Amino acid sequence: MTDQALPLPQEEKQFSLAKDAFIRLVANRLAVVGMVLVAFLFFIAIFGPYLTPYDFLSQDLLSRNQAPSWQHWFGTDDLGRDILSRVIYGSRTAVIVGFSTVSFSLVIGLFMGALGGYFGGKVDAFVVWLIDITMSIPSLLLVIVINVSLKPPLVNWMDAQFVATGNEFYRNTIWVDFVLVFGSLALIKWPKAARIIRGQILSIRNKNYVLAAEALGVPTYKIVRRYVIPNAIGPIIVYISAALGEAMVLESSFSFLGVGVRPPIPSWGNMISDGLRIWQLYPHVLAAPAAVLAIVTIAFSFLGDGLNDALNPRQWK
Amino acid sequence: MTKLLEVNNLHTRFKVRNGYLHAVNGVSFSLDRGEMLGVVGESGCGKSVSMMSLIRLLPPAAEITDGEVLLEGEDITHASVNRVNAIRGSKVGMIFQDPMTSLNPFMKIGEQVIESIVFHKKLAKAEALKQAARYLKMVGISNAEHRLNEYPHQLSGGMRQRVMIAMALLNEPSLVIADEPTTALDVTIQAQIVELVKGLREKLNMSIIWITHDLSLLAGMVDRIMVMYGGYIVEEAVLDDIYKSPLHPYTIGLLKSIPSLKTEAGSRLPSIPGAPPNLFAEPTGCPFAPRCTYRVDRCTREVPALATVPGAEGDRPHRVACWVDMRGRGIAQ
Numbered sequence: 006m007t008d009q010a011l012p013l014p015q016e017e018k019q020f021s022l023a024k025d026a027f028i029r030l031v032a033n034r035l036a037v038v039g040m041v042l043v044a045f046l047f048f049i050a051i052f053g054p055y056l057t058p059y060d061f062l063s064q065d066l067l068s069r070n071q072a073p074s075w076q077h078w079f080g081t082d083d084l085g086r087d088i089l090s091r092v093i094y095g096s097r098t099a100v101i102v103g104f105s106t107v108s109f110s111l112v113i114g115l116f117m118g119a120l121g122g123y124f125g126g127k128v129d130a131f132v133v134w135l136i137d138i139t140m141s142i143p144s145l146l147l148v149i150v151i152n153v154s155l156k157p158p159l160v161n162w163m164d165a166q167f168v169a170t171g172n173e174f175y176r177n178t179i180w181v182d183f184v185l186v187f188g189s190l191a192l193i194k195w196p197k198a199a200r201i202i203r204g205q206i207l208s209i210r211n212k213n214y215v216l217a218a219e220a221l222g223v224p225t226y227k228i229v230r231r232y233v234i235p236n237a238i239g240p241i242i243v244y245i246s247a248a249l250g251e252a253m254v255l256e257s258s259f260s261f262l263g264v265g266v267r268p269p270i271p272s273w274g275n276m277i278s279d280g281l282r283i284w285q286l287y288p289h290v291l292a293a294p295a296a297v298l299a300i301v302t303i304a305f306s307f308l309g310d311g312l313n314d315a316l317n318p319r320q321w322k
Numbered sequence: 323m324t325k326l327l328e329v330n331n332l333h334t335r336f337k338v339r340n341g342y343l344h345a346v347n348g349v350s351f352s353l354d355r356g357e358m359l360g361v362v363g364e365s366g367c368g369k370s371v372s373m374m375s376l377i378r379l380l381p382p383a384a385e386i387t388d389g390e391v392l393l394e395g396e397d398i399t400h401a402s403v404n405r406v407n408a409i410r411g412s413k414v415g416m417i418f419q420d421p422m423t424s425l426n427p428f429m430k431i432g433e434q435v436i437e438s439i440v441f442h443k444k445l446a447k448a449e450a451l452k453q454a455a456r457y458l459k460m461v462g463i464s465n466a467e468h469r470l471n472e473y474p475h476q477l478s479g480g481m482r483q484r485v486m487i488a489m490a491l492l493n494e495p496s497l498v499i500a501d502e503p504t505t506a507l508d509v510t511i512q513a514q515i516v517e518l519v520k521g522l523r524e525k526l527n528m529s530i531i532w533i534t535h536d537l538s539l540l541a542g543m544v545d546r547i548m549v550m551y552g553g554y555i556v557e558e559a560v561l562d563d564i565y566k567s568p569l570h571p572y573t574i575g576l577l578k579s580i581p582s583l584k585t586e587a588g589s590r591l592p593s594i595p596g597a598p599p600n601l602f603a604e605p606t607g608c609p610f611a612p613r614c615t616y617r618v619d620r621c622t623r624e625v626p627a628l629a630t631v632p633g634a635e636g637d638r639p640h641r642v643a644c645w646v647d648m649r650g651r652g653i654a655q
């Protein structure tokens with residue numbers, strides 16, 4: 006009467022889904038490498054600046070462009086600043102930009118994607134249109150336009166506020182750079198999030214297991230919580246991981262081009278840009294930030310792939 | 323026997339690009355307690371949509387435009403959404419075609435099976451799991467307590483369909499609707515599931531509506547058969563009458579395309595030429611007319627009503643919707 010019996014696992018433990026997924030994740034070697042590197046990046050971004058041997062701004066004109074040594078592990082740049090300290094501080098820039106960008110784009114993407122996926126019809130057509138339009142704008146163009154048109158008035162406004170109130174906060178226009186970078190990156194990135202979320206909602210709504218639950222009178226809020234969200238969460242977590250990596254690369258490219266985070270605040274991008282001017286003579290000035298950026302990119306992609314497999318029970322063997 | 327279900331003049335249509343698709347066009351029938359009804363017809367004839375309409379389990383594009391469904395005397399068609407949910411969770415169980423996709427891959431079998439009774443019957447989780455294990459055993463799943471703790475992908479297709487059956491039965495429904503529950507399974511498992519349902523029906527005394535496109539599957543299983551075509555019931559009779567004295571040309575065509583022991587090896591089975599109508603316009607004549615070899619003038623002008631065959635009245639009348647009297651002209655099987 007029964008089908009062929011399946012081999013039974015040795016032990017029977019009450020594993021939660023998250024725990025099962027985590028076990029799958031740590032069984033994947035590349036994912037572990039990615040996870041460790043990403044964890045290290047976050048650690049450095051948070052605590053690194055307190056541990057650095059040198060201040061990232063302090064110049065030492067007597068020891069410019071020094072090759073790596075015991076005093077300066079990554080060497081010094083053309084102003085005699087310690088490159089290791091700057092790379093470490095640059096990780097903070099990257100992580101701040103990465104997190105804010107991904108959060109902003111996720112909020113917009115969730116809202117737009119859920120709107121389209123849930124209501125369908127004309128609302129959905131509008132969302133899709135907006136996604137297509139946004140995606141068709143070259144991202145660099147968008148950033149430059151935002152930078153040129155919004156930055157001067159913002160800086161002027163802050164100067165005026167400083168004069169009027171005397172509040173020190175308004176004097177630090179570095180935040181303008183950050184806000185503009187987050188803003189434009191979020192504008193570039195939300196359509197991808199929206200697209201993923203919309204697709205997930207559309208496909209899960211038509212799944213047989215949702216129909217089966219409806220047939221048993223399971224109320225809508227439970228269906229959303231236990232059927233729709235868990236099935237949608239995998240691709241969204243994978244998106245977050247990939248988008249963090251991409252946002253950091255984009256921040257670097259904008260900073261490299263001078264429309265992102267500007268010196269003296271270190272960003273891997275503006276460090277690469279600086280290094281590029283003198284790399285024939287002092288390759289280490291370019292090598293350190295470029296290598297770090299490459300490693301971070303690869304780490305996020307390993308982690309993303311690992312998460313993708315781990316969060317999908319259908320792929321469990 | 324008392325009436326469990328009464329369906330009167332049910333109409334369901336879908337809003338489509340430029341107009342409507344008329345999927346169910348005035349379906350009326352009733353079902354006794356403990357009775358098993360087979361619903362048969364080619365794919366696209368409105369079997370699923372009409373039976374889903376009973377408990378309003380329809381996609382947003384569908385609307386029930388007319389008719390009523392009475393379950394134990396209660397009007398489901400006009401009940402509130404909450405009430406319909408409560409009815410689904412207590413009186414009606416559904417079994418679907420594709421067991422591979424009918425279970426949420428992210429929920430353990432146990433959690434999923436008990437979800438509805440925990441909500442509707444306010445059972446404690448431990449108690450519900452105990453009951454679930456009992457039902458899993460009843461549907462022939464060995465090692466039930468262990469299975470409760472597994473994810474759907476760890477089970478074979480036949481196993482999953484058993485789980486779906488256990489899940490549908492756990493609410494102790496008085497009506498079970500099985501929509502092609504064996505179509506996606508291979509033949510040996512198909513036979514096992516049929517046997518299982520037959521056994522459970524006797525044990526639990528529930529009414530069953532079994533939907534299939536395969537008339538031969540219903541032999542020896544159901545009490546009564548309803549043949550659907552183009553969103554209409556075209557013939558309805560007790561099992562023996564459908565097999566021995568079918569009166570609708572469509573039923574006759576379906577029967578002729580069943581292989582029998584007499585069919586010579588290598589010979590081609592006669593299938594009905596043509597395809598079911600697309601249902602975009604409400605028909606002005608018999609929906610089967612374009613494919614019917616017995617067609618007369620009247621067939622394309624007026625829709626034949628489902629009427630009781632003279633001499634076959636009674637508790638379970640033989641009803642047919644055809645302008646031509648096919649008595650004595652049917653098939654010789």
Ligand SMILES: Nc1ncnc2c1ncn2[C@@H]1O[C@H](COP(=O)(O)OP(=O)(O)O)[C@@H](O)[C@H]1O
Pocket residue numbers: 336338343345363364365366367368369370371372381383600601
């Ligand atoms: N979601 C839907 N949207 C539009 N038309 C549908 C939908 N579901 C079913 N239909 C149409 O309704 C008719 C009846 O379908 P169905 O009841 O599923 O047929 P059956 O179960 O007999 O194979 C078919 O013409 C089908 O195309």
Ligand code: SF4
Pocket residue numbers: 570571572608609610611612614615616617618621626643644645646
């Ligand atoms: S009504 Fe006419 S067309 Fe329809 S089944 Fe009967 S004979 Fe054929």
Ligand SMILES: [Mg+2]
Pocket residue numbers: 366369370371501502
């Ligand atoms: Mg169907």
